[in-house]
Amino acid sequence: MKCTLMSVVAVLALSWGTASGQETMAGYLLEEYSCIMCHTDMRMGFQEGVHSRRGIQCTDCHGGDPSKFETEAAHTGNFSGALGKAEAVALCLSCHEDIPRMRQFALEPVTEEMFLFSQHGQALLEAGDTTAPSCGDCHGSHAILPRTDPRSPIHPARVSETCAACHTDPARVPAGLPTDQMDQWVASAHGRALLDRHNERSANCASCHGAHSALPPGVQEIPNVCGKCHQLVRETYFMGPHGQQGSATGAGVPCTACHANHATTMPPLSEIGALCLTCHEAESPEGLSGLELQEQVLRAEAAGDRARRAVQLLSEAGEPIVDEEVRFLTVETHLQELLVQAHALDPEAVDDLVRRVSSLSTEIGERADVVEEHRWERKLLAIPVWIIGLGGILLALRKRRRLGKPEPDPSWGIGGGIGS
Ligand code: HEC
Ligand code: HEC
Ligand code: HEC
Ligand code: HEC
Ligand code: HEC
Ligand code: HEC
Numbered sequence: 001m002k003c004t005l006m007s008v009v010a011v012l013a014l015s016w017g018t019a020s021g022q023e024t025m026a027g028y029l030l031e032e033y034s035c036i037m038c039h040t041d042m043r044m045g046f047q048e049g050v051h052s053r054r055g056i057q058c059t060d061c062h063g064g065d066p067s068k069f070e071t072e073a074a075h076t077g078n079f080s081g082a083l084g085k086a087e088a089v090a091l092c093l094s095c096h097e098d099i100p101r102m103r104q105f106a107l108e109p110v111t112e113e114m115f116l117f118s119q120h121g122q123a124l125l126e127a128g129d130t131t132a133p134s135c136g137d138c139h140g141s142h143a144i145l146p147r148t149d150p151r152s153p154i155h156p157a158r159v160s161e162t163c164a165a166c167h168t169d170p171a172r173v174p175a176g177l178p179t180d181q182m183d184q185w186v187a188s189a190h191g192r193a194l195l196d197r198h199n200e201r202s203a204n205c206a207s208c209h210g211a212h213s214a215l216p217p218g219v220q221e222i223p224n225v226c227g228k229c230h231q232l233v234r235e236t237y238f239m240g241p242h243g244q245q246g247s248a249t250g251a252g253v254p255c256t257a258c259h260a261n262h263a264t265t266m267p268p269l270s271e272i273g274a275l276c277l278t279c280h281e282a283e284s285p286e287g288l289s290g291l292e293l294q295e296q297v298l299r300a301e302a303a304g305d306r307a308r309r310a311v312q313l314l315s316e317a318g319e320p321i322v323d324e325e326v327r328f329l330t331v332e333t334h335l336q337e338l339l340v341q342a343h344a345l346d347p348e349a350v351d352d353l354v355r356r357v358s359s360l361s362t363e364i365g366e367r368a369d370v371v372e373e374h375r376w377e378r379k380l381l382a383i384p385v386w387i388i389g390l391g392g393i394l395l396a397l398r399k400r401r402r403l404g405k406p407e408p409d410p411s412w413g414i415g416g417g418i419g420s
């Protein structure tokens with residue numbers, strides 16, 4: 001039964017290549033096309049999808065006779081019926097694996113080999129486990145949209161949700177496989193960047209696992225998987241002892257040992273030392289160097305804060321601040337470099353950056369100090385003016401009250417303003 005269905009499927013899809021390869025009016029299924037008269041629920045979605053745009057029709061995947069308006073007569077000939085999960089894979093692959101055919105659409109081919117590399121493909125095609133996803137579980141079977149469409153289940157902002165449909169449900173994954181990845185990811189630096197700040201370059205489930213060959217990355221692969229996006233960190237990491245591939249353990253220390261895979265976060269700067277102590281002895285050179293690193297990073301951050309306040313003060317005072325702004329940009333760049341550089345665990349490089357940040361922010365701070373002094377002088381001079389002004393206001397208020405005017409509406413003040 002399975003074999004015959006598979007071959008029906010392959011024959012069906014092959015007929016499309018010759019009959020309706022071009023973008024034709026056929027994409028708009030006409031009223032005379034019987035399938036959509038009865039299956040009205042599929043019409044809209046299908047016609048918005050990528051396939052109908054290329055002239056692919058119901059019969060290219062299901063067979064049948066679209067000129068017949070009775071169920072039985074329409075469902076004749078090479079009619080496939082509904083397709084099982086494995087049959088659907090064979091159907092989709094019959095086109096998508098065909099490189100000469102798909103080349104013109106600038107689509108990466110999707111092959112059975114790729115799919116079989118994943119535990120999804122192995123479970124579905126080799127073990128016959130139908131809890132594993134077929135193509136349609138991640139793409140839909142009819143309203144198939146490209147990943148650039150925000151409604152598509154493979155749009156970067158929605159991929160995780162698509163995976164989570166199964167991976168949060170213990171009934172839909174094998175017993176013992178954790179189902180907490182989505183909860184952790186949503187709260188992680190990656191989830192927040194994607195969901196709150198709409199940064200679509202952030203990592204979703206498929207960025208780290210792959211889509212069609214979805215597998216957990218091995219320990220050795222992790223730095224490269226993360227490094228696809230965090231290139232500078234990867235480079236410095238490989239310069240240091242944790243990234244040395246020929247290290248004693250042979251594996252180094254993967255990124256996820258310090259950042260976690262799903263609950264990815266920045267370790268708080270004030271806990272860098274403690275983080276190192278999860279693996280190194282407190283009194284060891286490594287443990288001590290961790291505390292030193294923490295101190296250096298905190299020192300640089302504090303200097304950066306001082307520089308920020310100084311630039312703000314200068315700008316409030318209406319001073320020209322082009323020079324200071326350029327210096328401050330350099331401070332920020334160095335602070336960023338410091339976070340990256342920290343991965344090489346090279347005390348000299350860290351020292352160098354911290355020194356530069358400190359001296360730049362001292363320069364900015366000195367100029368701000370001078371301006372601040374002048375500002376105070378002016379403020380002191382202005383005190384008599386304030387006293388006269390305040391007296392005037394008090395007098396005016398008293399006069400209003402005597403004339404029986406209502407008090408100013410209290411809800412207009414700060415408290416009421418926030419509540420409303
Ligand atoms: C006169 C109405 C009618 C027409 C025309 C029609 N269908 Fe159906 N179709 C049905 C009904 C009713 C069912 C559900 C009952 C059944 O399985 O027979 C169905 C079921 C199906 C199924 C699922 C079969 C299953 O085993 O669950 C597919 C696939 C299908 N139709 C495709 C088509 C295609 C392709 C065409 C056009 C060639 C078509 N239909 C034309 C009424 C129609
Ligand atoms: C690209 C291939 C493809 C095309 C084109 C296609 N289908 Fe399907 N269809 C599938 C697959 C795969 C399944 C089984 C998986 C599923 O249920 O999602 C299916 C299932 C169905 C079913 C039964 C399941 C259900 O959801 O009710 C019906 C009915 C159906 N298709 C009708 C249609 C009609 C009508 C059209 C044209 C408007 C059409 N199909 C076009 C691939 C296709
Ligand atoms: C586990 C979910 C999942 C399954 C199963 C799956 N896909 Fe995908 N597919 C994705 C995701 C996610 C993307 C987007 C990848 C990206 O953005 O790099 C994608 C992308 C694609 C693309 C577009 C490639 C491009 O270059 O734009 C095609 C075509 C495709 N899949 C076809 C298939 C076919 C055929 C199958 C069945 C053999 C299948 N997919 C099974 C999740 C899945
Ligand atoms: C008859 C051949 C054929 C079959 C069968 C087929 N596809 Fe396609 N598919 C195409 C063509 C052609 C395109 C390119 C459309 C375009 O780019 O305009 C495409 C595009 C796609 C895309 C959009 C990729 C993108 O990002 O633009 C996805 C996803 C996809 N198909 C998934 C599937 C799935 C899932 C199935 C099985 C249910 C399937 N296809 C069955 C021919 C086919
Ligand atoms: C239709 C349900 C379903 C969907 C959707 C789905 N998965 Fe799965 N996934 C499974 C099942 C079932 C398994 C277990 C397969 C097996 O038996 O080994 C699995 C296994 C995995 C594994 C291997 C876990 C391990 O170590 O054993 C990874 C990684 C994975 N899925 C990632 C993804 C990603 C990424 C997506 C989205 C792009 C996704 N899955 C979408 C059902 C699903
Ligand atoms: C930043 C990269 C990254 C992202 C994003 C990510 N994963 Fe993972 N995932 C990993 C790594 C690395 C492992 C392997 C952990 C190990 O072996 O210690 C893993 C393991 C898994 C496993 C195996 C079981 C487990 O929990 O260890 C599953 C299932 C899984 N991920 C699913 C998902 C799903 C679903 C999403 C999206 C909600 C997701 N992952 C997002 C990197 C990632």
Ligand code: HEC
Pocket residue numbers: 189190193197199201202203204207208222225226227228229230255256259260261264265266
């Ligand atoms: C698909 C690209 C991509 C992959 C793969 C990826 N990341 Fe990210 N990551 C990002 C982006 C983009 C951000 C920044 C989000 C933002 O703040 O807007 C980010 C943020 C982070 C942050 C927080 C940085 C900060 O300044 O708050 C850490 C830590 C991180 N990633 C570690 C990892 C680790 C570890 C891995 C591998 C397990 C990984 N990333 C894989 C793209 C990626």
Ligand code: HEC
Pocket residue numbers: 222223226227230233234237242253254255256257258259266267269272275297336338339340342343
């Ligand atoms: C030994 C623990 C450790 C390892 C291993 C590690 N990191 Fe970090 N990472 C940190 C600490 C601590 C910080 C906070 C910055 C600092 O210490 O200056 C950080 C900061 C980051 C940031 C934020 C930098 C920025 O530009 O905002 C990213 C991204 C990041 N790490 C990614 C990675 C990636 C990718 C890997 C693997 C290639 C990795 N980390 C390996 C400890 C580690």
Ligand code: HEC
Pocket residue numbers: 241242247248249250251252253257258272275276277278279280285286287289290291293345
């Ligand atoms: C997850 C465990 C882990 C964490 C956390 C960790 N390390 Fe390591 N570290 C190792 C391992 C394992 C090695 C040995 C690498 C190898 O040779 O395989 C190492 C090596 C080193 C070395 C090189 C020692 C030598 O003999 O050359 C230094 C320096 C070091 N770590 C500093 C740190 C600092 C600083 C931190 C905190 C920012 C830290 N480590 C966090 C596991 C860890």
